[in-house]
Amino acid sequence: MAAAPRRLLLPLLLPLAWAAGCAASLGGGWAAGALPEEERCTVERADASLTFPRFLQRFAFSRPVIIRGATDNSVFQALCTKDKLLGAFGDRLVRLSTANTYSYRKVDVPFQEYVEHLLKPQDPAALGSDTLYFFGDNNFTEWGPLFQKYVPPPFRIPGTRGAYSFGIAGVGSGVPFHWHGPGYSEVIFGRKRWFLYPPDKTPHFHPNETTLAWLHHTYPTLPPGERPLECTIHPGEVLYFPDRWWHATLNLDTSVFISTFLG
Ligand SMILES: *[C@@H]1O[C@H](CO)[C@@H](O)[C@H](O)[C@H]1NC(C)=O
Numbered sequence: 001m002a003a004a005p006r007r008l009l010l011p012l013l014l015p016l017a018w019a020a021g022c023a024a025s026l027g028g029g030w031a032a033g034a035l036p037e038e039e040r041c042t043v044e045r046a047d048a049s050l051t052f053p054r055f056l057q058r059f060a061f062s063r064p065v066i067i068r069g070a071t072d073n074s075v076f077q078a079l080c081t082k083d084k085l086l087g088a089f090g091d092r093l094v095r096l097s098t099a100n101t102y103s104y105r106k107v108d109v110p111f112q113e114y115v116e117h118l119l120k121p122q123d124p125a126a127l128g129s130d131t132l133y134f135f136g137d138n139n140f141t142e143w144g145p146l147f148q149k150y151v152p153p154p155f156r157i158p159g160t161r162g163a164y165s166f167g168i169a170g171v172g173s174g175v176p177f178h179w180h181g182p183g184y185s186e187v188i189f190g191r192k193r194w195f196l197y198p199p200d201k202t203p204h205f206h207p208n209e210t211t212l213a214w215l216h217h218t219y220p221t222l223p224p225g226e227r228p229l230e231c232t233i234h235p236g237e238v239l240y241f242p243d244r245w246w247h248a249t250l251n252l253d254t255s256v257f258i259s260t261f262l263g
C-alpha cells in the first residue's frame, strides 16, 4: 500500500480496530459493564517477587492478598473467549446454582442457552435466591482438557490440595456474603469486585439479597470502621482469601473466572 493513503486511512480505522479489539481480545467477546470500582482498594497487593515463606508468614493464615503477575494465563484466556467456549461446549449441559448465601437449588441447561438467554445483567430488584449463576459444579470429564491449560496460583498451604471451580456470570451478578476454606480467585475476562471481613466480624446482610442490592442499600450506611476490606481484581491478578473469611463478590463486567479452593 502507498504511504499517503495509509496515512489517511489510519485515523479512520483506529477507532474501529480499537472497538473490535475490545470485543475480540480484551474482553473475549463478553459484555463489559459500567458498575464502579471501589474508591480505594484496601486489600494488600503483592507482585511476582512475593516468596512462599513471606506468603506463609504474612498472608496464608491471617489476611487476604492480591498477587499480580505471578502466573501467565494468556493461553487459557485465549481458550475462554465467547466464540471458543461456545464452539467447544455449546451443547454441553452446565449446572447452575442460585446466587444466595445458602444455595441449594440447581438447574441444568445447555451451555449455549445459558450464554445466550440467562447470562444477562443482574436485575437490581431480583433476589439472589431467584438468580441463576454458573460457578462450580463443573463436569471435569468434559471441561478437564480446558482446565489443564489453567496455570494455578503459585502457593499451596501445606497439607492442602487445590480444586477448581470455573464460572461465567453477568454484569452486576455475584455471590452474597458467605465463608468457607481458603483459596484463590482469578478473573480470566472481566473485573470482579470483592468485599471481605475477618472471621470474627460477621457482616450485616440478608442471605437472599444480591451483592448488588447490598451495595446499594447497606454499604452506604456503614460507618468507616465497619466497612469491609475491598478491591477489584482484573485479569492477571489473583486474590487469596484465608480460611473462614467472609466474602461477597460483584462482577463489574461479564466475567469468566476460576477459583482454586485449598482443602
Ligand atoms: C459428565 O460428562 C460425561 C460425558 O459427557 C457424562 O457421561 C457424565 O454423566 C457427566 N457427569 C455428570 C455428573 O453430569
Ligand SMILES: *[C@@H]1O[C@H](CO)[C@@H](O)[C@H](O)[C@H]1NC(C)=O
Pocket: 129, 207, 208
Ligand atoms: C431464602 O430463599 C429460599 C428459597 O426461596 C427460602 O427457602 C428461604 O426461606 C429464604 N431465606 C430467608 C432467610 O428469607
